[in-house]
Amino acid sequence: MTNQSSASEIEPVAVPKFYEFIPDILSYLSDGVERSNKEIYTAVAARSALSPKQMKQLMSNRRRLVYVDRISWGLTYLKQWGAVESPGRGRQKISDEGKKLANQYPQGLPSEIVAEIVRGVKSNSSTATPTQPAKSDTKNDVPKVAPSTSEPANVDESTPQELIDESIAQLESALVHDILERVRSISPGAFEQLVVDILLAMGYGGAEERGIVTQASRDGGIDGVIDQDALGLSKIYVQAKRYGEKNTVGRPAIQEFVGAVHAEGTQGVFITSSSFTTDAREFAKKLSGSTSVVLVDGDQLARLMVKYGIGVQVERTYTVKRIDEDFFDEA
Structure with missing residues (x-):
């Protein structure tokens, strides 16, 4: 990562x-x-x-x-x-x-x-x-297009495809909001399992989905571990903080997690249901040496849940079709 x-x-x-x-x-x-x-x-x-x-x-x-x-x-x-x-x-x-x-x-x-x-x-x-242009003027044979008193701004500015994309984005934004409300209401233990499930759904842990939530009494600052290979030689260490919207994660928490990761391995991901302070993000971004840490905030977490189908289900599917050029080219 x-x-x-x-x-x-x-x-x-x-x-x-x-x-x-x-x-x-x-x-x-x-x-x-x-x-x-x-x-x-x-x-x-x-x-x-x-x-x-x-x-x-x-x-x-x-x-x-x-x-x-x-x-x-x-x-x-x-x-x-x-x-x-x-x-x-x-x-x-x-x-x-x-x-x-x-x-x-x-x-x-x-x-x-x-x-x-x-x-x-x-x-x-x-x-x-098909739509046809207005009839031509019989005197000068120029098609008449009646000037409108309305400004062009009254015309939809988006193409049909853009309108579809914009609608999907609005639906996803509302879904993300609802997901975060639900996520912030589950237990800390359930949140830790959710975080591990998302990482496994993203492909970390391989086909065997090698990932676990650590025991609460012995986690040492690590909430989950993902094995990147069958022998467990490469691991990703996970910290999961289920916080309220206004309870941001600061630099001290990231520093503590980096120390825990450094003691065990080299890669870590810190996921929260809230957000990170600017200082925390800058600290993680400037990490050098063998340890690297990725920060995932609540908004990104919810969008990953949507993308990888965790905690959501398909309500309906629309199919948009286009011309098959090969079919008509061979005809």
Whole structure:
């Protein structure tokens, strides 16, 4: 175990909303040239002057870049409105209606028109037929998009996937709060067993789940021991403190635990249902030599319980499906 945060974590930065990319997408495709999705993502990112940090920001699932997802959704809205069409797999080009719209606004789509397009697509998303742009003006053959008196801020700023992620995050946050209330009400002995169970669920202790809670009268400052190998040559020593929310763990408690770990081995994890003082965290972070200690506070503890299914159960499951490109590519 380590007491350092992952160096690969990218600090969250603000990335333009999906609808803010729509003007640049339409402008880039306005020359009528057919382009791949990848070309569009790269060009629109450049036109939007995204910073390196913005282009490295990952979605909550850690599988896709935020800017790519949002440009993709901006492209989807333009396609559903009728301004862009797909002549082939992963290929996009501006439609005749899109050209008319681009010609109508050569300096770029104003925000109120973007908002109208987004609202138009959303209002028709439950219909069986594709969304169509407004009928053309018979005099100049330019599609009419009625400017809205409402500001773009009234349009949902998140993509459908982001709305799902945000809802899940809200549900998890409420669940974490409820878990901590329950955890703080169990007995100290039950809390020690809970901590060992979580570490075993995370994979420590191997397939045989080699982990025990020590006897209360003989723990010597150690509440649990996890054997990392079958012979018990490598061990993780555990301290579990079931405290109330306002009863924080300070540096003296960490120093005492480090001493106990040092007398037995090299690795320790201190888990509490409350939180640690800044001094305690700094002390653990600056440990050098053979002993290392990881600190896990109440919030992180509850989130680990959710992630590894300790003390929780699945209420319902939703399946989100996407197109099978291989199926249609082979057809």
